[in-house]
Each structure stands twice: as structure tokens, then as C-alpha cells.
Ligand SMILES: [Zn+2]
Ligand SMILES: [Zn+2]
Ligand SMILES: [Zn+2]
């Protein structure tokens with residue numbers, strides 16, 4: 150006596166033709182995509198947890214998409230910042246240099262930057278030379294300065310090494326020149 154086959158979709162006995170996928174069976178009329186219901190008799194079938202999917206719905210549901218190009222990632226996927234990337238599309242947001250073992254990324258506002266660009270976008274900019282301040286910044290008049298860029302407006306001495314500076318009409322002035330402004 151032949152073994153009874155049950156349809157994985159409706160759980161009824163299959164009298165007529167059964168379609169097999171993996172180790173399960175379906176009525177031919179129930180062999181459809183569990184998302185869009187098109188028949189999968191003559192097309193590529195994907196199964197996951199006992200459900201059937203057409204090519205397209207399987208991709209949409211289970212294949213990660215690249216945050217850069219929005220394409221599906223079939224092979225190697227790079228996961229970073231809760232996003233997925235094609236390895237060839239995981240590059241610096243600013244200069245587009247590819248990341249690798251040697252060129253690791255730094256995150257700033259959900260975007261990945263190489264070290265050089267991270268300094269550009271994330272560090273304080275000096276009010277004197279407009280370049281990023283990587284080491285210690287001096288705050289003066291609500292602006293930030295390199296220690297070597299904040300200078301007395303009169304004698305151009307710097308205020309490195311905790312030298313006192315005075316704020317005269319928004320201009321930095323050193324102790325020795327202070328008298329000239331008072
Ligand atoms: Zn059925
Ligand atoms: Zn479908
Ligand atoms: Zn991509």
C-alpha cells in the first residue's frame with residue numbers, strides 16, 4: 150500500500166499529483182508562494198520554515214540589501230552600524246575609499262568614515278586656521294582653537310602652557326599687552 154501524502158499547506162490527503170520541495174509535499178494547486186500566491190509549479194522555489202516563496206519574495210524577505218546600492222547581497226555581506234553592505238560598496242562616505250582590514254572605519258551620525266575624513270567631519274574646527282583640531286582644543290569666545298593658533302592680537306604670542314589670556318572685545322590679548330587696551 151502506498152504511503153499517504155499530506156499537503157503541507159492544507160493538511161489534506163493528496164489524491165492526485167503531489168509536488169515535492171525539500172522533504173514535504175503539496176497539492177499542485179497549493180504549491181504557491183506564501184507571499185504573493187503565484188503558482189510555483191514551473192518556477193524556481195525557495196523554502197524556509199516549511200513555507201514556499203517565489204524567487205522575488207524570498208529575496209525581499211531573507212536576502213539582505215546593501216545600504217549603498219540597495220541591491221541584494223547574495224555572497225559576502227559586511228555588517229556594520231546595523232546595516233549591510235556589499236564588500237565593494239563599503240567605503241568612506243566622504244572620500245569613497247574602500248574599507249578593509251587595514252583601513253577600518255569610524256562611525257559618525259550613522260555614516261562610516263575613514264580616519265582622515267572622520268577627523269574632518271567629527272573634530273572641532275579651529276577658528277584660526279579652519280583645520281580640524283585632533284589634539285587639545287582651546288575654547289575661547291565660544292570658538293575652538295589649536296593651542297598654536299590662538300594668539301594675542303597685538304604681539305602674536307600663543308597661549309600654550311596655561312598662559313593667561315584676556316578677552317578684549319572678543320579678541321584674545323596676552324597679559325603683557327593687556328595694559329595697552331585698558
Ligand atoms: Zn493542499
Ligand atoms: Zn511570491
Ligand atoms: Zn551594494
Ligand SMILES: [Zn+2]
Pocket residue numbers: 241242243244245246262263264265266267
Ligand atoms: Zn575618507
Ligand SMILES: [Zn+2]
Pocket residue numbers: 275276277278279280294295297298
Ligand atoms: Zn588652527
Ligand SMILES: [Zn+2]
Pocket residue numbers: 301302303304305306322323324325326327
Ligand atoms: Zn600680547
